Amino acid sequence: MVGYLGKRTNQQRDITGQQAQSEREAMWGPIPGEIVSFDPATQTATVQPKYRPIHNGQAVDMPQLLEVPVDLPRTGSAGMxxxxxxxxxxxLSPMMRSMDNYDADDDGAPFDGRSFHLADMRATIVGGDSVSAPLANVDPENTHLRFDAAGDYGLKGSPDGKFELIGSEGSIFDLLIQHVELSSEGFTLLGTEGLDHSPRYAEIGAELAVIAGKLRDMQI
Structure with a gap:
């Protein structure tokens, strides 16, 4: 900081600059955090901030924050x-003013005069990840709603309107296609006069039962 700092050489601009810098450094902004535990009933969590302030020349862990509201994507009529x-x-993002009344009674009036305070942090699941740990197996061409961290299971949709739904037993669309093809074969055989297709009917029935079992196993 520009100026002449000393016991007798402090100028007003130096004092003002120090005050502005101290105030700025004391104000909290968004910082990454890690979930310690999550309560789905209240949608609040205990969160460990990942920011480590320097104290006496050493980086120290911040205390865990309790009952932090966790924001999930939602509207007035839908949610995920x-x-x-x-x-x-x-x-973690601090609110501009205290949020006690808002969280308790949906009243936006501030509870007290605090601002940008650790007690008013909210957490969002979008963000917080380090660039050194990117999401694995990102599909660059299709929208992918993933059901597991690796992306092995989930729903994909392409820009031209095609879909893929993968579960623990494979592609649901593949299983349904096999089911329809076997059913089609069976009905075709029924329309063939003068031939006994009973052995093949039994095989088709067994194959359809296997497919039905796989679909049932993937049902929540």
């Missing part, structure tokens, strides 16, 4: 929920 296990990275 996710399992939020311990270790999930989040982005």
């Amino acid at each position: 929920t996710f399992p939020i296990p311990a270790g999930t990275r989040v982005m």
Whole structure:
């Protein structure tokens, strides 16, 4: 900082600059955090901030924040929920004023005069991840709603309107196509006069039962 700092050489601009710098450094902004535990009933979490302030020349861990509201994507008529296990990275953002009344009674009037305070942090599941740990197996061509961290299971949709739904037993669309093809073969055989197709009917029935079992096994 520009100026002449000393016991007798402090100028007004130096004092003002120090005050402005101290105030700025004391104000909290968004910082990454990690879920310690999550309560789905209240949608609040215990969060460990990942920012480590320097104290006496050493980086120190911040205390865990309790009952932090976790924001999930929602509207007035719809929403999307996710399992939020311990270790999930989040982005912590402080509110401009105290949020006690808002969270308790939906009243936006501030409870007291605090601002940008640790007690008023909210967490969002979008953000908080380090660039050194990118999401694995990102599909650059299709929209992918993933059901597991690796992306092995989930729903994909292409820009031209095609879909893929993968579960623990494989592609649901592949299984349904096999089911329809076997059914089609069976009805074709029924329309063939003068031939006994009973052995093949039994095989088709068994194959359809296997497919039905796989679909049932993937049902929540």
